[in-house]
Amino acid sequence: MYKPYETSFRAQRMSIKEKLMNISFWFVCCICLLAAIGVVMLYSAANGSWSPWAYKQLLRFCVGLGLMFVVALIDIKLLMRYAYVFYIFTLFLLVVVDVSGHIGMGAQRWINFGFFKLQPSELMKIALIMALAKYFHGVPLQSIESIKGMIPPLLMVLVPAGLIIVQPDLGTGLMLIMTSTAIFFCIGVQLWKFGIIGLSAIIMAPIAWHFLHDYQKNRVLTFLNPERDPLGAGYHIIQSKIALGSGGVFGKGFLKGTQSHLNFLPEKHTDFIYTMLSEEFGMIGAVTIILINLVIIAYGFSFAFKSSNYFGKVLAIGLTTNYFLYVFINTAMVLGLIPVVGIPLPLISYGGTVMLSIMTSFGILLSVHINRNVSLGKE
């Protein structure tokens, strides 16, 4: 019996058309919906104007969408084959950024290609997940459960995380570690190991505190008590809570957010855009965003579950976790649940790098889904 889009019994490669037909329509719909909301909010953030943010964001999203489709069409075998190469290359870029930043006597997080600023730390989020997926694809469970077997993947995580933290970009570094921890958890590292690591982290915390930069210490202290410095570091979070709270259930209306439009709300087009949305559209708007993201995350997991190869499963879980962390950290931050770290809300916040890296990861997720029936050997 011939099933037109079923690929499981087919030895040959899928045609482009077949691949496109296998792209999850509702997943892409959710992404477009969020991006559209983002453009609308950026229009509002500029007091009802397409410039300077809304039209640029729309343009970037279109580029990102194209990129996503292109990545989605990449054969998963290629992704696995070049996972380490990609990882090593990205690691090299990170070193380059760190060294040039060191020479230039200041924080530097990107490589300037003239027309485009590449942020290797952003690229590393994807490269690391791919490399880890490839590594765990190839090893047996015994190796995962042994201490010796976990040394290579731990190094794969800690080296780039360390390089990113010294940039200094604590937020991204921690995100990298959190994503990897989630992957370790999923592949079956014993829970007691997490317990030991967690315990030693608590013991190490005071020492780590010593190495934090002053502004990072301030952020933590301010998070613990925003009123500590209401006009300085605490100002952001206090104003964010006022904006959110005053939005109420139904919000103040599109373009009518007083906190945002009278500039009490800082960074309203980037990190705090969720606050602005919650002020103008109330709890209804805010919960809608959470729900759409929940759908996207659910799709991510379903892609993982449906994939027949281990590499694809770990890859999908890793990328979905990465996306979840963006959403959770950003919303929890503007709601005053965690310290202010510079993590944007993906697809909605203004910014090119995150947009492109997130769209790339969505492309890979789609590729995992398209190639769900491809079986991969242990190279």
Add this chain to the structure above:
Amino acid sequence: MNRDNDKGKVLLQRSLIMACGMALLLLGIVFRLYYLQVFQADQFKMLADENRISTRLIIPQRGIIYDRNGEILATNEQNFQVMIVAEQTANVQDTLDALKKIMPLSPDEEKRVKRDLKRNRSFVPVKIMDNLTWEEVAKVQLNIEDLPGIYIEEGLNRYYPYGEKMAQVLGYVAAVSDSDEKDDPLLEVPGFKIGKSGIEKFLEKRLRGKSGILKMEVNAYGRVMKEIERNEGQAGENITLTLDARLQEKAYDAFGEQSGAAILLDVHSGEILAFVSTPAFDPNAFARGLTHKEWNALQSNEKTPLVNKAIQGHYSPGSVFKPLVALAGLESKAIKPDTKIFCGGKMALGNHLFHCWKHWGHGSLNVVEALMHSCDIFFYETAMRVGIDKIANMARRFGLGKKINIGLENELSGLVPDREWKLKTKGEPWQQGETLIVGIGQGSLLVTPLQLATMTARLVNGAFEVVPTFFPVSDKRLLKIKKIKVSDSYLDLVKQGMFEVVNYQHGTAWRSRFDYNGMKMAGKTGSVQVRRITLQERQQGIVKQEDLPWKYRDHAIFIGYAPADNPKYAVAVLVEHGGGGSTAAAPIASQILKNALILDPVVYRTH
């Protein structure tokens, strides 16, 4: 292969747990949203409003002060100011340079403007100059295209058209100082001015009005986005005073360069028509703000322009007190209308010699003649016979020794000494010699010119206890004025004496007489020594007043009224160190009274 299956199973289990964990965390976000946006929404809505709404007070227009004829004495004048808004010009320096081409701007002022611009946010207007004339306004407006960021603002300044001539009555307004009572949020408004002295201070609350409120939406930097609510408030009350600006002006001018005070009263109502203290200050300068130099000049002037001499000056009344001594003498029967006393130029009491101003003496005089010649010996003798307590009693009935409470600040109460007072304050018994000295209005006796005017009005209005006031007296209140207990026939004698002072050839104020359509002036002169004449000086011959340094010359005093036969106006004039009452004070009083008669509405109509 078995282990591979396990590997897949573990992955499925663990990732399901993690997916649930993520869902729970997102649920936590939703709960947090609920807590902030529903549970705490009201509190945050209030905070958001506090953020965005800025309330400003609107300064009410200050009440206008009019004289009795509706002439404006104090008003609010447009004050044109040149303002600059930094953000509306590409280059502040270019704009200032362009402005300098058409308006003078000193380097110091330019420095101040730049400092103010630096201190404020770029949308806050900064004042470059104020008090522009119409020509200057036109000049700026004409060139406004070349002056980006500059505009003309209209403010209100308090303006006193009569300047220093009214200064001691009206007072002035100035910026609120730390010592002022902060009873109204208006006082916290920068640039707000309140009455600091005079009527402006006395009627501050009525003149001020009620502040309006302007609610505006502002952004995080304080820039005004739009107006939400406006309540204009209530302008201050307009006030009409009893002063007559024409008389006031003439009275002030009559003093010329001299220092002194004059009060003109309506004898029946006590309404004050003129109230002068010279020299005075320019209240307009106070309203705009004095320079350090101007302030020092006022402070160090020996003619004390900041002192209201009409109420803040304590003077011995001198001979103008004699009518009261005469009344006391007549009332106590110490003298009779026809009692004659001989003046030989001096009299002895114990081993003290008391001199008459006319050292060869006046001969025999009765009370009317004694008043006319202002003979000292007659009043020494009378005072001695009456005793101090009865004199003091008479003085108090006519308003001396007590504050009038005219409403202006720092009013002095004067001093009417008697036995009890001396014992209480000095702990010594009263000396008879002191009675003699008080008998000619010297010694510890102290009065203010306003008290002298009050005394004069009461002497000539049929002994009604009028109280001077700046505010129109209603007919109802007029009927309530009490009569002083004193015999009319004695008052007639005193008035006769005061008539002769001016209208008899040997009267001390003969040279100041006038006859305006049959209406004449009556009065009494007084000269008050400000230093003791030593025996040595008396022997060498008394030095002429003109030859003494200004501050050692006698104070000249004159009290008078007109028309003599049917008194309507009373006046008291004091010229500090003016020399003699007849030469310095009487001519001024004469001018004031004559003008009052000329401008009297009833007289004016009949002639």
